[in-house]
Amino acid sequence: MPPSADLPGFLHGVAPYLDRWGYLAVAGSIGVESFGIPAPGQTIMVAAAIYAGAGRLNIFGVAAIAFIAAVLGDNVGYWIGVKGGRKAALRWGKYVFLTPERLARAEGFFARRGGRIVVVARFIDGLRQFNGVIAGITAMPWKQFLLYNAIGAALWVGFWTTVAFVFGTHLVEMVDHAHRYKWWAIGIIAVALVSYITLHVRHIRRRRARAAEVVEQSS
Secondary structure, X not given: OOOHHHOOHHHHHHHHHHHHHOHHHHHHHXXXXXXXXXXXXXXXXXXXXXXXXXXXXXXXXXXXXXXXXHHHHHHHHHHHHHHXXXXXXXXXXXXXXXXXXXXXXXXXXXXXXHHHHHHHHOOOOOHHHHHHHHHHHOXXXXXXXXXXXXXXXXXXXXXXXXXXXXXXXXXXXXXXXXXOOHHHHHHHHHHHHHHHHHHHHHHHHHHHHHHHHHHHHHO
16 A cells, blocks of 8 residues: 555545555445445545556556445444434424425425435435435435436546545645635526526416416316
8 A cells, every 4th residue: 555645635535544444444434425424435535546556556456445435334324314313303403404395395295306416415415425315315226226226326436546546645635726716616506596596487487477367268
């Protein structure tokens, strides 16, 4: 393994774990992170892919282990949510502003768009850790969750291992450079969302107006 100094920036802190445990560090960190236990799973996966680029690990081994750990970890979270997550959420949710009303809305949202959320959640810090638990709490069908969870894990692992393997230690420089423009990106996304919501609301109002006209004409 390369010395810790070969991993710059935010990756430096996870190097000792990777140096000592190798593939086990990837499996363990991603597995426990996937059902809600704080762990630097994504960071260790990126570091492991950089090690693979330097010839210290096998990139296909890193990707396969990360994928399996992500799927299994999320499934543990799912069954935690199914067996006792909703009760715990209702009991302790008030401490994190999760009221019964908000949980009910989340259940409805998952029922309508659960599959897409499961796929995208892998790329969002916070959702990634509780994705399975929330799916279990909201009673998402297990086969549906398993399918979309596998798709999300494959995309997440494929993206980060490929980028880290190809760019190596330059990835940290790229991330630091991208952070300079994050507020521009947030602003553009916010404008796009507001525009979409505005157009969507107008579309709904026009559709209702046309429906009301049809009712009036028929009566």
